[in-house]
Amino acid sequence: MADAHAHTDHSGASHGSVGSYLTGFVISVLLTVAAFGIVMAHSFSPSGTIAAIAILAAVQIVVHLVFFLHMNTSSEQRWNVMAFVFTVLTVFILIVGTLFIMHDTSINMMSR
Known part of the structure; x- marks a missing residue:
């Protein structure tokens, strides 16, 4: 026991x-x-x-x-929450950047 x-x-x-x-x-x-x-x-x-x-x-x-x-706001979860926020921010930047590049390329290809 x-x-x-x-x-x-x-x-x-x-x-x-x-x-x-x-x-x-x-x-x-x-x-x-x-x-x-x-x-x-x-x-x-x-x-x-x-x-x-x-x-x-x-x-x-x-x-x-x-x-x-x-996941909550307790001190034990601080690193998990920070890692999650970093992941969300990275995915957001990746998606917005991809959409920007695709839109910019589409605009530049149509003008020729």
Whole structure:
């Protein structure tokens, strides 16, 4: 029985509870159903539908980060949050830069 606590995590990170995982799962399913409902009901214009789905996707990303990856603002999670922000910033720069280069190339190719 001396080995009972051998598998505990000493980093202070929480692994969540069953209730936390179920809450995240239910919210994720509701957000997915809402996105399908918006598309199937044709209740918005095409640009409104895209905007609504983008908003629901952003909320779903936050739900996954909080309920499944257990990211929060605690001091134990500071490096994880900083790494995530760096990743998001890098992806944003990559996407915006690619779109800029493609647009600029398209403009320059059309003028000849």
